[in-house]
Amino acid sequence: MSLLTWDRENVLDPLREFERLQNEINQLFDYQPRQRGLFDRALTPPLDLIETADSVEILCDMPGVAKDKLELSVSGNVLTLKGEKLSEEPKDESKKYRQETLSGSFQRTISVPETADPNKIDAELRDGVLRISIAKREEVKPRQIEVKVK
């Protein structure tokens, strides 16, 4: 005796399986990333993370973000960047000709290399580019060791 009961209806109708597949594929086309939770995931500012000899530099493009709308926090070696870009909403929606820019809240978390010292962070916002400079730990900085000749 079989432990599973046959779902006769499904087995005998192979077309039903195709129908299900078709529905699933159609759903993929309808899929739109929805804004979920606190932050809009569609908005992520591009950034460069560069390791130099004595520091770790982060450059991040964020045009139109005011200094007071930006929040930078650090915990361990994880740097969190939060901000909000206000939109240039027109009074009259029908007079809008082009909208390529995005606006809203964004958040980005970056793991900085272990060699960086999170206590020595310097951040500057200029011309829509945020520049974060994290000094490296003293012990990992390249040092020249003098060789003494006796």
Place this chain on the structure above:
Amino acid sequence: MSDKELQNQRRTIRPLSEIHEEDGKILLHIEMPGVAKDGISIHVENDQLRIYGRRAEDEVKGSYLLRERLVGDYEKIYTIDETIDRDSIEAVMENGVLHMTLKLKEEVKPRKIEIKTK
């Protein structure tokens, strides 16, 4: 063109914009992060409005662990029609966004014609 020349040539990026009309003015907001006030040049030639933004050199010597930002200068050419007053174009640079105001000519603004009764 030799390889060297190609290397030295700076790439141009098409900046993202937001354009709308308000109170008889066309407002353009063009995102150009990394461009200082001095790096912007705006030219009007016949019916072309050419905006060029030279990005300040921010190249950092080191090894890139992440590289997502675009490299290059910004350039955008718009075609403007007769209704725009070429002499009163204003531009303000703020936080890496160029805000431009193009005024419409007085004669094309909608106006009310009063009917006189005699």
